[in-house]
């Protein structure tokens with residue numbers, strides 16, 4: 001059975017989410033939403049466009065006022081200005097609505113999975129059929145082949161293959177089992193074979209599916225700190241231009257040029273940064289949406305931005321770099337111990353060990369020596385469960401203490417009981433570790449019995465992808481609870497830059513803090529409960545979807561495919577988001593400056609013939625100059641929607657090169673386009689429509 005990581009091309013798999021980008025239904029609903037967003041309460045969230053909306057209201061009001069007063073001479077031109085101001089706001093709203101559209105459509109299809117599910121709740125060891133909506137945290141349910149899992153939870157007993165395609169879009173089934181880091185199951189997914197008992201961990205309405213719906217729908221999207229800062233800058237610019245326009249009015253009065261309110265509003269709107277103001281939120285939403293296309297759920301926009309600046313990536317080993325299905329493959333006894341004796345002790349120490357490792361040991365012992373689970377009732381056994389802190393597990397039977405665990409942990413344990421690890425066993429440990437396997441040492445009180453060989457497989461295609469990350473200037477560090485030799489072997493096989501072995505959850509957290517203190521932006525990927533503190537501390541915490549509930553709650557992104565090398569895409573999308581925002585801000589401001597020089601000479605040419613020198617554009621008339629500028633200002637938003645949604649093309653390049661290139665394209669481009677655009681519109685207006 002293939003694990004969730006496969007080499008299938010991304011495009012093939014993602015068809016599920018992609019659909020056609022601009023299909024008719026999406027556009028129609030975006031048009032509808034563009035009008036709904038005119039509601040001032042909603043519009044106020046985008047301050048620059050809110051100013052335009054107020055301007056549109058004022059212009060409309062004055063146009064009608066003039067009409068009622070019988071002042072007809074400027075009626076047509078004012079009406080035109082009013083219409084184009086409204087269109088400016090509607091175009092910007094349309095951009096945002098279009099960016100939100102795909103998420104909304106996907107939320108719709110996710111909702112369909114939420115139809116009423118019947119749960120088999122276990123009450124007093126009997127099954128009671130109840131609706132999923134009646135389940136609460138702590139309830140225990142049985143889910144059998146063919147059943148839909150009624151709520152989020154942890155598998156507490158059993159093992160099953162689960163079809164998670166309703167949520168992940170991935171058709172290959174995944175294994176869910178109790179104990180290890182693959183124990184969490186999601187509401188709305190389907191058990192294909194076998195059965196599991198699940199302890200519910202989320203109340204109805206708070207499940208992963210519910211969260212995912214509100215996330216893709218954008219219902220909970222909040223502005224990121226960067227967006228807020230840019231908005232403040234745009235508001236400040238707008239205020240400066242508001243004052244400029246006001247002085248212009250005084251100046252015009254003085255020079256006996258009559259500038260009406262609609263014209264002043266038009267001037268103001270042309271000057272304030274409407275292009276970026278109108279596209280800003282669409283850019284942010286598009287970034288999160290792009291991640292979704294790669295099957296990554298970004299729980300916050302802030303994380304997407306942070307991803308653009310990540311330069312250190314920490315990864316947990318088992319389940320992240322490797323498939324995480326560590327299986328016992330051999331018992332290698334210590335001198336003077338028989339293999340059966342070792343297998344016997346290993347099995348006893350694993351009888352209640354619900355980790356995949358523990359279960360695989362019981363199975364190997366059974367297969368090799370036909371060791372049956374003994375008459376447990378006659379023995380007084382106390383089990384010592386595995387923990388990431390002790391890195392050991394085992395059993396106490398009267399005064400026998402059997403332990404199995406990592407080399408350093410068992411070494412400490414044996415020493416405390418007055419024993420040592422025989423040199424032969426140390427050699428075996430080294431040999432297994434150098435092959436990339438995980439050696440588990442088995443000991444009884446002071447005596448070392450031997451070694452269990454646990455094998456795990458590195459996920460496919462990882463090395464090439466880490467090489468790409470290196471090219472982008474990102475350092476990869478594997479951080480594992482395993483011993484240094486195994487860690488070194490897997491690190492070499494996976495091609496990470498560095499590794500830290502014998503790590504506890506605290507070590508992981510500390511390492512991230514250290515990197516952050518040195519000014520690095522740190523991403524962490526992991527799947528285990530012991531990774532949760534680190535995932536929460538990292539600037540970008542990517543939890544594997546196969547991982548535990550705790551890991552998924554701690555991270556700010558979830559990779560539905562559980563592929564750690566996706567960080568590559570995450571970082572690219574983050575960088576692209578930052579670059580696109582920067583490029584369009586540059587373009588917008590350059591544009592506004594250019595527009596200023598295009599309009600002013602035309603407006604004042606009558607009163608100040610000297611200004612004719614500046615009137616290089618030779619626009620038809622002051623009226624058509626103003627109207628052309630307003631129309632250009634509105635249309636440029638529409639033209640830039642595809643770029644805002646798609647993002648500026650990104651190649652791994654040094655940041656200075658990128659900055660220089662973008663300043664050139666978007667700065668110079670921003671200065672030139674208005675001259676060309678306004679001239680063309682002016683020609684059309686004067687020649688074809690006869691506006692004077």
Ligand SMILES: Nc1ncnc2c1ncn2[C@@H]1O[C@H](COP(=O)(O)OP(=O)(O)OP(=O)(O)O)[C@@H](O)[C@H]1O
Nearest residue numbers: 316317318355386388391392393405406480481482
């Ligand atoms: N069931 C178990 N019983 C005893 N010891 C175990 C068991 N499972 C793992 N160990 C030992 O504990 C070590 C740490 O395991 P754990 O899975 O917690 O590591 P981790 O920090 O998550 O790192 P990684 O997942 O990268 O291996 C393992 O390398 C192994 O030596």
Ligand SMILES: [K+]
Nearest residue numbers: 269270272274
């Ligand atoms: K503008």
Ligand SMILES: [Mg+2]
Nearest residue numbers: 316318319528
């Ligand atoms: Mg782990």
